[in-house]
Amino acid sequence: RIKVNWTADDYQSDVVQGKLPDVRVPKQVKEERFCQVSYQELSVSFCIVPCPDEPARLKVTSPQSTLRLGETLAGHIKLEFVDQYDNITKKFTPTCTENITVEAEGLDKSKINFTWQESSSSVLVTGLQFRSGSLGPREIIFSYDGFTERVIIKLTEGVPSQLQLVSGPEQPLQLINGHGIPTPFVVQLCDNWGNPSPDQRVVVEIRSSPPTIxxxxxxMSQPVDAEGKASFSVNSVTGQRGYYQLDFKGSFNRKPIPGPSVSFTVIPDPNKPVRLQVDYVHSAKFLAGHTFPVFAVTVVSDEGSPIVTFNPAKLSMLLWEGVSSKPTHPTTELKCNKPMANEKKDSFYFRDKLIPEHVGKYTIQFSLCVDKKEVLLSSQITINVVAGLPVKLGPLVQPTTPVVSNSSDISSRILVKDMTLVIKDSFGNPAGQELSGKVVVSIGCPDGESSRCLPLFEDKTSSFQINLEEGRAHISRLVIMENSPGENGSRYNLIFKPKGLNLPTSLLPFELLFHFYNDAENQRRMSELSRKRDELKNSIEKYDAMCSTFCELRKGLTIQLQDIAEKETTLRVEMSKRNLDISHPLPSSDIDKLIRDKTIEAETIERVPRRKFSVTNKFGGPDVLGMVGHLALILDDDAARVISWHLVGDMDCIITRTTETAQRIYRDTRGVQQVMALDSILVPPGKRPLPHIRNGCALFSPVGNPVYAKDLLIYSGDPQSCDLVFKNFLGFTILMDDLTSATNYRKALVENRINCPTILTREGDRVSARGKFGGAQNKAPPIVKLRVFGAPLPQHYHTLKEQLDLLEKYKSIRLKMEQVEKAHDECIMEEISPKRLQERQKVEEMKKEFEEIERQLTSVRLGKRGPENPGEPSGIQTKRPRQKSRDLLPDF
Known part of the structure; x- marks a missing residue:
């Protein structure tokens, strides 16, 4: 409520006419005003209700300022007509929705809906959606009845729906089995329209298809980064030759997101050993102590071809007793032999290796030391070592020397008890299990002793037979008769002779020496002496064998030292020729310092940037010579530039030795890789002088230093094959200094009626064999734009490598000498050690005791008889008690 006052002076004319002065109406229709007018005693009031003015513009209200591509705007956009003071007018009618239009880039109009709101006299717009267009601010234009209004909405990327490969290795992709891919794969998360999406909730993984690879x-899986990218570096791919795929898949809230697939071909690695193939005569019998058949071991590559580059010392033949998955102790390790003239050079041969002397199951396995970490093993070969030809009869267990007497006590007359005789080969293995016959048992005199009265067996027989079945005979008990004849103190042989075996040669009989006495007391004493003698003899033989082995070891070490010293002297002479003057033997530490210094110098030269052929060769094997650009080096930059340009279409060609290999590479690469086989090349043999030379004389004196381009190539390997390749590619192409000398040289040849081949110049020009030159097609581009032949390393580098090779050999010799010298010194110190001296002293005492026992036994055999009275002493001279022999036995 307001109270209005007017001054008479300002509004008197209006009052006279009965009008009140003007009252200002509010700008907003919501501001209704109550007015009261007072004049003297009179008063009147009224209300002013503002109403909207005429529509001035169209007002658009959006519920949100951003919208994802492909998504429908949540809520609705409100359209209203307002006057100049933003008061809503009621211009919209129920039929206005038919005439409203909306325009925007990429707008999907098919889903837009206009709804008239009677209560507010407005129009609601729903279903707003963009299906295409660029991201960023998007202008939406609404029009009706000549009125137009714009609203800006920021359009962002759509829902993540796909993965795209944005970078990776060059395709078609061909991988060598077991190798990786140096260039990583980078995938980008995108919406359905290819716009990058940075939604880091999406996880990307890499899979192989089929899973056999x-x-x-x-x-293998990771979320995308802040840019929506994920990078994968493949370290290795292992599988059989064939075609495969790498699939990139994404997931968001368990919903899969499709991604790209990269096809690749796996080819075998010709330089990777995968198995050892062992060839031998499978029908061969393994006779104990004989020689193994020749084992030919081939190192088979992943490609299936043999690898011959391994050092033979890296290959071993392992042999152990029994059947087990792993080598048992002890394991015999044997090394291979050099191939003979008639043997293939692609295998390693194990020849003249001795079969173990004892029968039984054995396991053979071949091993290849690929590097410090990897050892390649062959399949195990189980062999059955069988006995050789039967040569003798012998006991399963060697019995002690029997001592018997002709007393009435049967226990004193037992010669043998529970002894089994078997037919054996020369190494003592049971043989002849299929043989049956008889064993004749008799008693005889030892060799060199005259025949005399022989003891008799029970039943007063001098011999008898026992059955021999399946190569063996068992004797439960064998005794002499009571009061058997025989000379007191004499030695006799118990002879077991096989009979009736139908063998081409007779078997050696088994002879068992025994002592015979007339009385039991003598027998007891002599039995004890025989037992001691056998113990002493066994210990002395063991010590003598050990001493013999020890002497052989020391002798072998001495010979080794002499051989190594000769090799060292020879190598030092060779080193002095390579400017490595070593006047006196150096310790291995000083040699290591020399090697380090030379290695650092060589590596420094290697790191110096030099020209290289940039294309990677993914093919290898014994039947692949290589890629043309890798087969040769060129020292001069200008020559390398023009020759490489001349062969620009051939530089990445793969040269194979056989057409079959070329066809295989062609198939594996689906015809992408160009190939050429050596067996399909035919070029003129021999060398040819330059065209201006006839019969050794120059027809004219050319300028420009003409030379065959092929003669400037330095071959990296197999010069004969490389020469054939470049004869085919370059023919008799000539290289000269410049275009003027090249054209003058060609003119002079033509004047002499001589055909002129193509001429290249160090300045990059080409004069064709037809005489054409000039133009872009006959001018080499700058070297930086070409894939050119590499440059060789300087000669000093090769000198360093030769010196390093000699130093490594010298180090190996010095290490070997130090090891042998140490072993030789230890051998000598062991020989003069107190322990060894004590053992020798004990053995000398044992030998004296052994001689004394032998003397006592011999004295009885030489005819010393006991007294007639059996109760008297036997006549054997006893000695004072001595240290027991078992206390004298050294530890062997």
Whole structure:
């Protein structure tokens, strides 16, 4: 409520006419005003209700300022007509929705809906959606009845729906089995329209298809980064030859997101050993102590071809007793032999290796030391070592020397008890299990002793037979008769002779020496002496064998030292020719310092930037010579530039030795890789002088230093094959200094009626064999734009490598000498050690005791008879008690 006052002076004319002065109406229709007018005693009041003015513009209200591509705007956009003071007017009618239009880039109009709101006299717009267009601010234009209004909405990327490969290795992709991919794969998360999406909730993984291929990557799954990218580096791919795929898949809230697939071909690695193939005569019998058949071991590559580059010392033949999956102790390790003239050079041969002397099951396995970490093993070969030809009869267990007497006590007359005789080969293995016959048992005199009265067996027989079945005969008990004849103190042989075996040669009989006495007391004493003698003899033989082995070891070490010293002297002479003056033997530490210094110098030269052929060769094997650009080096930069340009279409060609290999590479690469086989090349043999030379004389004196381009190539390997390749590619192409000398040289040849081949110049020009030159097609581009032949390393580098090779050999010799010298010194110190001296002293005492026992036994055999009275002493001279022999036995 307001109270209005007017001054008479300002509004008197209006009052006279009965009008009140003007009252200002509010700008907003919501501001209704109550007015009261007072004049003297009179008063009147009224209300002013503002109403909207005429529509001035169209007002658009959006519920949100951003919208994802492909999504429908949540809520609704409100359209209203307002006057100049933003008061809503009621211009919209129920039929206005038919005439409203909306325009925007990429707008999907098919889903837009206009709804008239009677209560507010407005129009609601729903279903706003963009299906295409660029991201960022998007202008939406609404029009009706000549009125137009714009609203800006920021359009962002759509829902993540796909993965795209944005970078990776060059395709078609061909991988060598077991190798990785140096260039990483980078995938980008995108919406349905290809716009990058940075939604880091999406996880990307890499899979191989089919799953038989094994792919190892730095990570197999990871979320995208802040830019929506994920990078995968493949470290290795392992599988059989064939075609495969790498699939990149994404997931968001368990919903899969499709990604790209990269096809690749796996080819075998010709330089990777995968198995050892062992060839031998499978029908061969393994006779104990004989020689193994020749084992030919082939190192088979992943490609299936043999690898011959391994050092033979890296290959071993392992042999152990029994059947087990792993070598048992002890394991015999044998090394291979040099191939003979009639043997293939692609295998390693194990020849003249001795079969173990004892029968039984054995396991053979071949091993290849690929590097410090990897050892390649062959399949195990189980062999059955069988006995050789039967040569003798012998006991399963060697019995002690029997001592018997002709007393009435049967226990004193037992010669043998529970002894089994078997037919044996020369190494003592049971043989002849299929043989049956008889064993004739008799008693005889030892060799060199005259025949005399022989003891008799029970039943007063001098011999008898026992059955021999399946190569063996068992004797439960064998005794002499009571009061058997025989000379007191004499030695006799118990002879077991096989009979009736139908063998081409007779078997050696088994003879068992025994002592015979007339009385039991004598027998007891002599039995004890025989037992001691056998113990002493066994210990002395063991010590003598050990001493013999020890002497052989020391002798062998001495010979080794002499051989190594000769090799060292020879190598030092060779080193002095290579400017490595070593006047006196150096310790291995000083040699290591020399090697380090030379290695650092060589590595420094290697790191110096030099020209290289940039294309990677993914093919290898014994039947692949290599890629043309890798087969040769050129020293001069200008020559390398023009020759490489001349062969620009051939530089990445793969040269194979056989057409079959070329066809295989062609198939594996689906015809992408160009190939050429050596067996399909025919070029003129021999060398040819330059065209201006006839019969050894120059027809004219050319300028420009003409030379065959092929003669400037330095071959990296197999010069004969490389020469054939470049004869085919370059023919008799000539290289000269410049275009003027090249054209003058050609003119002079033509004047002499001589055909002129193509001429290249160090300045990059080409004069064709037809005489054409000039133009872009006959001018080499700058070297930086070409894939050119590499440059060789300087000669000093090769000198360093030769010196390093000699130093490594010298180090190996010095280490070997130090090891042998140490072993030789230890051998000598062991020989003069107190322990060894004590053992020798004990053995000398044992030998004296052995001689004394032998003397006592011999004295009886030489005819010393006991007294007639059996109760008297036997006549054997006893000695004072001595240290027991078992106390004298050294530890062997």
């Amino acid at each position: 094994k792919v190892s990557a730095s990570v």
